[in-house]
Amino acid sequence: MTEDLPLTAEDVAEIVAILESSGYREVDIATNRFRLRVARGDGAQSGFTQEWQWAGATGAGEASTGETVGAESDPDAVLAPLPGTFYHAPQPGAPPFVQPGDNVNAETVVGIVETMKLMNPVHAGRSGVVAEVIVPNATMVAKGQALVRLA
Structure with missing residues (x-):
């Protein structure tokens, strides 16, 4: 949605x-x-x-599905730093920042969250391999929602 x-x-x-x-x-x-x-x-x-x-978000770690997602419950998840629309690529038609199987380091951009017309890069935060891109492209996310899972 x-x-x-x-x-x-x-x-x-x-x-x-x-x-x-x-x-x-x-x-x-x-x-x-x-x-x-x-x-x-x-x-x-x-x-x-x-x-x-x-609305409905009780703070960081509460996903829009109502399932609690946070560093405590899923230490391999890269979380949304703020609410907004999560995008996989820098612009429509461009290749995604990361795909399952990609190696990343702490500074690797795994996506962007657009809030108030500002594009905010989301960094992996640690080294690893992308196991899953959890959120579909162009999806509204809450602050603290799991976006990408690393292995």
């Missing part, structure tokens, strides 16, 4: 602009699909921070 992000980067920028012109320090928006928290930084940490959580 492929879904678009519930808000665009422009939507979040507009929320930040509203927050910036108000006397409030943070805004917390929750819907049936997601939760977005935007907060104003303090002192040395100027600017704004944002935090996403998809």
Whole structure:
């Protein structure tokens, strides 16, 4: 199931602009699909921070299937560093970053997660051999969801 992000980067920028012109320090928006928290930084940490959580996700390690997947339950899994859409290749029609049987090291990019129109590389994090690419291409993933399994 492929879904678009519930808000665009422009939507979040507009929320930040509203927050910036108000006397409030943070805004917390929750819907049936997601939760977005935007907060104003303090002192040395100027600017704004944002935090996403998809509806039904109770935190890192909770997959969209409801099955708990995390470093504790599957130490061979490469986990999504943030929520978004997982892609196997850098662009449509390009060969995938990795396939089962490929040797990888800690810095090898195994895929990308697109969040808010930003492409975030996902690194293997350790050396090994790709045993399985768990998530289909162009699939929405939660933070902490297993993407690739190494052997």
